[in-house]
Amino acid sequence: MKKLFLLFASVSILAACGNEETETGSVKDTYVVGIDETFAPMSFRNNEGDIVGFDVDLAEEVGEMMGVTFTFQPIDWVMKETELNAGNIDLIWNGYSITEERKEKVAFTDPYLDNKQIIVTLADSDIETKADLAGKVVATQQGSATLDALNADETGVVEEFDGGEPILYPTFTDVFNDLDSGRSEAIVVDEVLGRYIMKQKGQENYKVLEENFGEEEYGVGVRKDDTELLDNLNESLDELKKNGTYDEIYQTWFAE
Known part of the structure; x- marks a missing residue:
């Protein structure tokens, strides 16, 4: 009976330690990064089918600095916060x-790109x-910060779109295809992605209006209880900016 009691006590202590590690968000060896595999140049599949991009290169450098591995998992972008908080x-x-609405669901690192x-x-x-x-067919991506920006616009022009709202597509690739086909008359997109796609398709085919639907910043989102991970990410991103690695990656994807 004494042996059984000691065994039970040992198991209880181990279980408690395991729970404590989960609750404090301790760093693991491998992390799964959720991405939209069509969001060039941040993360997308190249002609060989490999996932590449600015965020991919940056994450790999951060992982090396932290001593961890990041693996990239394409997800339904609409479900990104659900996938995160479910542990997938x-x-x-x-x-x-980074938006106020998203801050209610996730913890963000410091901004790393405008x-x-x-x-x-x-x-x-x-x-x-x-x-x-007003009166025009306008398209954007569902579940995107772009859609949030349109919904937050106070000029009233969104309500005057043809149909009273933008047409929504799963990816910005679909959004550009909609414009190219003439089904929509204008699209609203992230500048980082939009200018990259226009460069690939031919900048002379498009026009960018001087007005926009707001400026913002990019950040990395983690679960709110992953405090140690968040701190390590911020420290690593800051160090990469100080040692010049960030600028090298930036030039690779945004030099022109």
Whole structure:
């Protein structure tokens, strides 16, 4: 009976230690990063099918500095916070805009890249201002910070879109295809992604309006109880900026 009691006590202590480790968000050896595999140039599949991009390169450098491995898992972007808090992924690191609404669901690192929500039309469009979007078909990505920016706009122009709201697609690739086909007359997209896609398709085919739907910043999202992970991410990102590695990665993807 004494042996059984000691065994039971040992198991209880181990279980308690395991729970404590989970609750404090201790660092693991491997983390799963949730991404939208179509969000170039942040993370996307190249012609060989490999996942590449600015965020991928940055994450790999951070992982090396932290002594951990990041693996990249494509997810339904609409479900990103649900996937994170369900434990299916450990981080959201993919041109993830910091917003007040998202801060209620996840903890963000310090910002690491600036962005804004630009309005894009075909080059020969007569749309010149945000007000010209009234009565026009406008498209964007569902579950995106772009959609949040449109919903938060106080000018009233969104309610004047054809149909009273933007048309939504699963990816920004679909959004650009919608514009190219003429189904939509304007699109609203992340500038970082939008300018990259326009470069690939031919910048001369598009026009970017001077007005936009707001400026923002990108951050990495983690579960709120992963405090140690968050601290390590911030320290590593800061160090990469100080030692010049961040600038080298930036030049690789955004030099032009």
